[in-house]
Amino acid sequence: MDLKTNPNELIKANSNFLRGTLRESLADELTGALKADDAQISKFHGFYEQDDRDLRQQRNARLLEPYYSFMLRARLPGGVCTSAQWLAIDSIGRRLGNGSVRLTTRQTFQFHGILKKSLKPLIREINRAMIDSIGGCGDVNRNVLCNPNPVQSSLHAEVYAWAKKISEALLPQTRAYHEIWLDEKPLIQNESEPLYGDTYLPRKFKTAVAVPPHNDVDVYTNDLGFIAIEDRGKLLGFNVCAGGGMGTTHGDSSTFPRLADELGFIAPADTLAVARAVVATQRDFGNRVSRRHARLKYTIETMGLAAFRREVEERAGIVFQAARPVRFSDQGDRYGWQHGVDGKFHLTLYIENGRVTDTPDAAVMTGLRKIAEIHDGDFRITANQNLIIANVSAEKKPLINDLAGAFGLLAEAKSQTRLNSIACVALPSCPQAMAEAERYFPAFLDKIEQLEARHGVAGQGVVIRMTGCPNGCARPFAAEIGLVGKAPGRYNLMLGGDGTGQRLNRLFRENLDETDILAELDELYRRYAAERNKGERLGDFAVRSGLVRAVDNPAEDYHGR
């Protein structure tokens, strides 16, 4: 085997700490694209180059280059922002994006359809609103997830503060972002990246902080997870877990999704040291030859969990205590109004596909803007692409409820399955997509709802996740029913997640079109309705009934029935 480092490593190394030739690329008026190397470097600055794949062929025939635009993802630890920030996000999306804002499965927002010339104004504007996009994408730690649980307000405040600190501690130190986008002066002394080094991580790195019993952040699907352990509302410390990740490659059985392993319990004060130690271990031991095998999950498989744990302990100067027992009950959101322990109210809205936009059917964007104009609490984006209007006073509650109702933002009248389910962006903008997801998902769910109604299991609420490719942005391998795109109109049907994000699903049928998917699910629902135990979830039933085997060790036995 040829063990040459992959080209991305060279691009990073030659980028002068992520500067590349981004300035020249931006100044080039002939093309809406960046130079190829800069399109890799740009990810570290928070944005991806995309093109409208629906238009490629026709534009090529007309001697026009592809319709390039950019997707920019902000860094917003824990998904929390103020009303003022929301208004800024809304306004930027209208003027400098494609007129919409998308809430993501990583608790942040992203703008789509940004033209090259709008990148700099856009980045300057979000920074003016005290939000940046450093490490929104790229081979560094991405946006840190944190359970947005507004009900236990003081515990959330404490945990959220750690999520922010982790995010800050794992930021790249290069001044490239500030120089290129914010026109700040270059520093005179020699620059360095004490944590990352000049080639950063071998691959993306994801971190989440969960507060049981809710696993809405899908903590085990992250490279690094912190699970809050509390006692009567006070944070005792975290169970740390590592090595989760969704991405796989079709047809390459050496790739697999994986849930994180428990490393052990730590006191809050050791949080940042452990986070840095895990990142540094991955930096030094991660695979820089094959990007497909570069995530931490493969590093841990290669090193062995015990060796990995020892390495982290040594680097962090701590010893992990035995992990505390935790129980997770769900991986979805809790919709509607909730009353917090401090007397404030919180409203979770269902945002279909996380797409904040105005359509003839629903003026979601306008509705949220109207709410932000009067709301004096905050907004929290959930890891399920939804939005919480948090910290509403008793007197504002009716006003906000009326607005949410008037603009159709309330989750009422949506099936529990729909409320539990998510899809990724996919076509036409995502360069990875092999099949539709977001554009097709609502209509697909209509058909699922019909099936559920026919079999009398409508109230149950199944976690269904659809992605356009096997990279797993919508965490399809942790769903009860996963649909992973293979080709236009064709999906792998995965079954057997447990509905709480603690068990992976497994391939049930490969490369099905819609008719076959619905036929298989019709049969599954029929048997489920007839044979389920009391309170048994669909994913659990699929395993118990032997339709799929439970996944215990994906590195060994993920592929195969």
Next chain:
Amino acid sequence: MQATGEQHVSNEQLQSLSGPELGRLLQAIEGLSTEQLNWASGYLAGISAGGHPARPVSTARQSAQVTILYASQTGNARSVAQRLADAAAASGIESRLLSAHEFKARRIADERLLILVVSTQGEGEVPENAESLYNYLTGRKPPDLSKLEFAVFGLGDSSYTHFCKAGVDFDQALEKLGGRRILERLDADVDFDSDFSVWLPNALQVLENRQPARQAVVLPLTPRQSVTQYNRDKPYPASLIENRRLTTDQALTDVHHLVLEIDPAAISYQAGDSLGVWFRNDPAQVDEILGLLALDGNTHVRLGDKSLSLSEALLEKRELSLLHPKVVSGWARHTDSGSLDKQLADKNELRRFAAERRFIDLIEAFPGRIEAQQLVDLLGPLQPRLYSIASSPAEYADEIHLTVSALQYEAHGRRHRGAASAYLSERLKPDDNLDVYVVDNDSFRLPDDPSTPVIMIGAGTGIAPFRSFLQQRASQENPGRNWLIFGNRHFHDDFLYQTDWIEHRRSGVLEKVSVAFSRDSEQRNYVQDRLFDEGPAVLEWLAQGAHIYVCGAIDMEKGVAESLQRIAIEYAGKTRLEAEEFYQNLRHQKRYLRDVY
């Protein structure tokens, strides 16, 4: 292309001329036109291939007896000049046919008999390629033309205020410098064929009268016959091999790229040339006109000495979209008396009225009755349309590419389409023939020295010649730097030939690209604004001897000229007067060249 294996000459055998031999050759070809040079090279090739040298014609070499000079941007003047030269040759009168661009202005005093055919641009301007001659005649040190006899054939459009002004100006200048007018100046209108046929016998008579004194010698070959097989009056049937839309469905304009197949042995062109296109009128519109006038399309009518059906005449021979004021005044006699009086009262008002309408708009708003023959007599002849060629023979010797914007607009309750552009982009089908002729554009040529830097400024379909230029430059060894400045409405919708430019830049031919898309920002940025922003770079390129080429609408070119002067003021610290001089110098040095419409 013509060299076969047997005729191939290896480099070792090649020996160039030097010293006195080269001097003699240069002396011999001094003052020859491009066409004559073409002919001469073929003539010499014939001798070297074993043919016998033609009988020496010693007296003939002392400059031709009559010089026929043409100056126009449309090919009309050339057409007239060509026909005069042909007719003269047929009468045994030797002549030298030249474009004003090829003519050495400073040698005019050596001429004895000069016929000048000159058209007038827009608001009375002298054609671009005759500017240096005119400037010389009216400059500070004008020549003494007391030995010159001359005649001027002016071409123009009587609906303009300054009808045939360039002809008038030349006529007066030549007289003022001592020239003797041998024929009254003719101011020919859009329909110049009839004027020409009246003028020609007089002209030939005058020339003939002067022959004996000048030892008439008939040249064994006339270059025009051997080189220019096809022209306006004898167009070449090219066939359409490709028609692709260049703009997106959302674009405000519908621009097409057309590829015509030609036989390079029969028709040749140079980067910068235009193509004259004979199109057919829209059959639907012809039917409507026939309906409105209650005429039968099968009725036979006469056009000159030809008899054809009225439908055929309207489709192929008569102008229906450029409405001439003469047609309006003529039509008035066929309508209820007085209904067009208001429009006819004032010349400017009439011109505006006509410019905004087509014949069908006129007869619909002002109904009347007319006989078939009267109709074809009233309407002027179909005018061919000119398109800047968008390809270079260096890359496409057997193709000619055009960039056609299919015009569409609503007016007078009717959806109008560009007469020629709709024909080319919609009705002309692959493998259909299209009658075309190449129109030399000698005032819009790449620099002779390929290493000269070039700045190309084009808006909309004004980009066409620059596609040709860049193909040409790409074929040259070590071409100089190239800078393209392009403007249109929307970057994503109408960036014409974007992937071509990307390829030229990738290959290193195109160094710099600047763009202005006016509808992409609120401040409506145009190429002239973009040019001004690039002031320091413009000055740097000019300091390296760059030539500037501008192609597009007249107003755009004015803006570019203005921007250049502002650059001189803003970035080079010149006064307004110095800036004006700076610009004029560029023009005099032929480093600022225009192709505007």
